[in-house]
Amino acid sequence: MFPFDRVIDRRGTLSVKWDDVHRVFGREDVWPMWVADMDFPAPKEVQEALRQRVEHGVFGYTVIPDSLKEAVCQWLERRHDWTIDPSWLVFAHGVVPAVAAAIEAFSEPGDRIIVFSPVYRPLFDLVRRHDRTLLFSPLRLEEDNYAIDWDDLERKLPDAKLLILCHPHNPGGKSWTKEELERLGELCLKHGVFVLSDEIHADLTLPPAKHTPFASLHPELAAQSATFRAPTKTFNLAGLQAAEVILPDESRRRAFRLVQQRHGFFTLNAFAIVGAEAAYRHGGPWLDALLDYLRQNIDMTVAYLAEHLPPLRPVRPQATYLVWIDCRGLGLSEAELKRRLLETGKLAVEFGSKFGQEGVGFIRLNIACPRPTLEEGLRRLATALRYIDAI
Ligand SMILES: Cc1ncc(COP(=O)(O)O)c(C=O)c1O
Structure with a gap:
């Protein structure tokens, strides 16, 4: 089929x-x-939606429709039991540019940012390229997969401004458990560290593992984090370039949008919008x-x-x-x-x-x-x- x-x-x-x-x-x-x-x-439905868009033949400036926001919210509800308010959603060309904008919005040059390593390289390259101080917290490889070294993390958190979580983790494919995320969340709240949770691989969680969005654990953690997702990894649409950022805290959201505007980002391209919506609506x-x-x-x-x-x-x-x-x-x-x-x-x-x-x-x-x-x-x-x- x-x-x-x-x-x-x-x-x-x-x-x-x-x-x-x-x-x-x-x-x-x-x-x-x-x-x-x-x-x-x-998915066929995505190809068909894009084909129809191409056949229209006119490719002028776009607006991001509410229907795309609705499709994302419904997807999160259905696949991850996570109810979000559509107003929390901000779009971007990709998770990497969105994480870059978040680093710019939520930290200053010289600030310390924690990243668990080994990890997808752009996540730590971005920290260095923004002249922030990179603090690697090495993961421990255990029998089945990676684990956080809590002692190391607790030593580093008091000095940190941000923590970048890769959830599920690339490489290793670790799906952080609810218990691990709760412990991490508690520590980040205690030390006032804001969490950038890169969840681009979330939809690719293999049963029986179940993805728990970090921000879904607790309203306080929702306000203390930004979640980065995309239909591009899930549905193989990376060439369309689209991502969603979920920022429940209004002042953080405003700061993030300001950085995007400073870089001249306002909307997605026509194919990203059409492809993303078709994927979220029909790709299950x-x-x-x-x-x-x-x-x-x-x-x-x-x-x-x-x-x-x-x-x-x-x-x-x-x-x-x-x-x-x-x-x-x-x-x-x-x-x-x-x-x-x-x-x-x-x-x-x-x-x-x-x-x-x-x-x-x-x-x-x-x-x-x-x-x-x-x-x-x-x-x-x-x-x-x-x-x-x-x-
Ligand atoms: C953890 C992680 N984040 C982000 C990306 C890339 O995201 P985007 O293409 O939306 O910038 C990848 C791609 O491999 C990835 O593995």
């Missing part, structure tokens, strides 16, 4: 993942399992089927590694389509790991140091692709590492 198994050639479509490998990895012949987008077509069944397909791809990846590459230890994601793999058992430097993957296996993945010092020795594999594409990637990974003593 949903064509996730169909291989679609993305080459020549201005795809970063497929068309930009030469610039990023220095060679053309690598199989791309890196950037976090999917090789699947968007597609997403359920997607999550099922992703789970099977994750199972396949974990089983393949156990059979063919036992020293590699995948961190099983509770959310996201990213498999974070601990390769430290191979005893290779990152440079050597990179050389083998790119030159011998001809496979492009994300290498761990990109996520901070704690990521060294890991790779991140994007498994959001048709099964034949995944099989090819796994074969290349095995080819790259086959002649290593540890295996």
Whole structure:
């Protein structure tokens, strides 16, 4: 019913993942399992809404309709049991530009901002690029996934202005539990630290894990946080560029909007508006089927590694389509790991140091692709590492 198994050639479509490998990895012949987008077509209803919009033929300035806000609110209610007021919603071109605007709105140069590491690199690059002081709080890798080092966090919170939470966490795919979020929220309230909660992967939480929006826990936490979401990760619409920021506190919302206006941001493009609304209104069944397909791809990846590459230890994601793999058992430097993957296996993945010092020795594999594409990637990974003593 949903064509996730169909291989679609993305080459020549201005795809970063497929068309930009030469610039990023220095060679053309690598199989791309890196950037976090999917090789699947968007839901039919989204394609149809965009087609109708294109056929109209006139692409003048746009307004963001109330119906989009309504669709977002209904989605949050349905999928995450979270009731929000439509007036809390602000739109942006992406989560990354929105987090940048929030850093600008809610802190001053020199202020300290905490980020749990390893983490999606732009979240800490943004802190540095805004001349704020970056405080990494390293996560601890436990049996099933990452955990917060509470002692380390408590040492850093009293000096901090903001904390950037990646929830679910990229990489590792950790879906923070209600208990962890409550404890984190209590500490942030105690120290007056405002939380930027990047929840772009929330809809990709894999049952039985259940996403709890940080701000949904308590009205005080809602007022003490900004939540960043997007239909782009969920429905594979990154090229349309759209995101939502949920800012319940009115004065914070005003400050955020002022920064956006200072940068000349006022509205979304016509396709982002139409695509986002169609996705939120009609994409539920597609997403359920997607999550099922992703789970099977994750199972396949974990089983393949156990059979063919036992020293590699995948961190099983509770959310996201990213498999974070601990390769430290191979005893290779990152440079050597990179050389083998790119030159011998001809496979492009994300290498761990990109996520901070704690990521060294890991790779991140994007498994959001048709099964034949995944099989090819796994074969290349095995080819790259086959002649290593540890295996
Ligand atoms: C945690 C996280 N935040 C933000 C983004 C990117 O967001 P956007 O494309 O909306 O700027 C990604 C993309 O991979 C991500 O993993």
